[in-house]
Amino acid sequence: MGKVKVALLFGGRSAEHEISLLSASAIWRHLDREKYDLICFYLPRQGGWKQVASPLLPPEELEKGDSFSFLPWGETRQSLPLQADIYFPVLHGPYGEDGTIQGWLELAGVPYVGAGVLASALGMDKVAMKAAFAARQLPLVRYLSFIEKEWENQQEEIIQQIKAAIPLPLFVKPANLGSSVGITKVKTWDELAEAVKTAFLYDRKILIEEGIPAREIECSVLGNDEPRASLPGEVIPFREFYDYRDKYLEGKTGFKIPADLSPGQIAEVQRLSLEAYRAIDCSGMARVDLFLDRRNGSFYVNEVNTIPGFTEISMYPKLWEVSGLPFNRLLDELINLGFERFQKKKRCLAPNL
Numbered sequence: 505m506g507k508v509k510v511a512l513l514f515g516g517r518s519a520e521h522e523i524s525l526l527s528a529s530a531i532w533r534h535l536d537r538e539k540y541d542l543i544c545f546y547l548p549r550q551g552g553w554k555q556v557a558s559p560l561l562p563p564e565e566l567e568k569g570d571s572f573s574f575l576p577w578g579e580t581r582q583s584l585p586l587q588a589d590i591y592f593p594v595l596h597g598p599y600g601e602d603g604t605i606q607g608w609l610e611l612a613g614v615p616y617v618g619a620g621v622l623a624s625a626l627g628m629d630k631v632a633m634k635a636a637f638a639a640r641q642l643p644l645v646r647y648l649s650f651i652e653k654e655w656e657n658q659q660e661e662i663i664q665q666i667k668a669a670i671p672l673p674l675f676v677k678p679a680n681l682g683s684s685v686g687i688t689k690v691k692t693w694d695e696l697a698e699a700v701k702t703a704f705l706y707d708r709k710i711l712i713e714e715g716i717p718a719r720e721i722e723c724s725v726l727g728n729d730e731p732r733a734s735l736p737g738e739v740i741p742f743r744e745f746y747d748y749r750d751k752y753l754e755g756k757t758g759f760k761i762p763a764d765l766s767p768g769q770i771a772e773v774q775r776l777s778l779e780a781y782r783a784i785d786c787s788g789m790a791r792v793d794l795f796l797d798r799r800n801g802s803f804y805v806n807e808v809n810t811i812p813g814f815t816e817i818s819m820y821p822k823l824w825e826v827s828g829l830p831f832n833r834l835l836d837e838l839i840n841l842g843f844e845r846f847q848k849k850k851r852c853l854a855p856n857l
Contacts, residue, residue, distance in 0.1 A: 507541045510839065511588035513605065514559050515547040515566070518597030519685045519706065527814035528559035528594045530821075534831040540839075543588050545572075547595065590842050591616040594814060598680055601811045602628035615846035617838050618788040619810040626784040627810035630711050631679045633784060640783040642776065642805045645714040645795065646670050649679060652708045655700060663696065666712055673715040676700055678707035689715060718795035721763055721803070723777040724812070724823040726837060728787045728845050733774035734823040736794075738763035759819065761826050769796075772803055780805045788841050791820045 514528030515521055528544075535542060546554045546566045554569030591614055593605050603625035609616045619627065626633050631649040638644060648669055650662055666674070676699040678686040686706035688699035703710040720741070724734040740758035765773065777792035791812035795804040812820035824834045 509541045509589045511543045511591045513593045516595040516600040520596035617842040623784045623786040627808050636783045647713045649711045675713045676703045677711045678703045679709040680707045717798045721794045722819045723792045724820045725781045725790045733777045734827040735762040736773040737761040
């Protein structure tokens with residue numbers, strides 16, 4: 505049997521472009537070359553696709569790759585041969601983790617790694633995701649959301665709603681972005697308007713969320729219809745919360761892998777993580793982030809990341825490693841799950857064939 509041809513998709517048009525390159529580089533290094541042939545596609549910030557030799561290339565070399573376009577017009581139009589057996593999106597944030605690439609791959613009729621269109625879209629939009637969690641009666645901190653036009657027209661009214669519903673401190677977040685981009689911790693009401701302004705730089709819809717004194721717990725989930733959860737880990741932020749600078753630029757955050765939790769707490773983290781995974785109908789993989797309230801020991805589900813970071817410092821592969829599944833075997837499982845999901849969907853679309 506020949507090697508499986510895997511197309512690695514990375515880069516993208518979101519603010520998480522650089523993290524995608526780091527994740528793709530780690531995957532490129534850990535994929536078993538005795539099992540897989542790699543085809544690499546870099547998606548520049550300005551759009552389009554470029555076939556390149558490796559995600560390890562410097563930015564100027566990535567930009568020199570052969571260009572492809574899927575539109576029936578444009579100077580760079582070239583049909584992309586569906587030369588891969590399976591596609592592996594490693595695109596963090598909008599235009600990659602939000603269901604857009606997944607929808608294109610569905611239309612192309614090819615297998616791919618990770619969550620489908622619905623789960624990807626729900627996992628990207630924090631407000632829609634929390635609605636799905638609430639429908640499943642998962643524990644959540646207090647929150648509310650609004651769009652930019654509502655803020656422009658009803659700012660004072662919205663401020664009063666926030667003050668009535670959510671105590672300080674609170675967090676202001678773009679609804680559709682990850683890696684803590686655009687997030688501000690608000691400690692006084694005088695800081696609120698500026699925090700909202702910052703969040704609107706990244707999205708037209710934002711989330712206001714209660715800030716509780718909490719430990720930040722993360723759990724990796726793997727699987728399709730029968731997912732399993734890893735041992736939990738704990739993020740110990742260098743600053744007040746785990747922000748973009750601490751995650752990817754300075755690297756001063758501490759990690760406790762596995763987390764120092766009782767057996768009962770571990771079981772509860774795993775239960776809630778699997779429930780959150782199922783709430784958005786996820787498949788393939790996800791990292792579930794939770795809060796452990798220091799005041800009373802309660803757990804709250806924060807969010808699900810459907811394409812978690814795969815960098816050398818990322819929690820998702822590290823949690824599986826401490827749970828007995830090393831990076832290379834984790835990638836094997838993800839690829840097999842992608843094929844499994846594709847075959848099952850194919851049978852459902854053509855039940856009589």
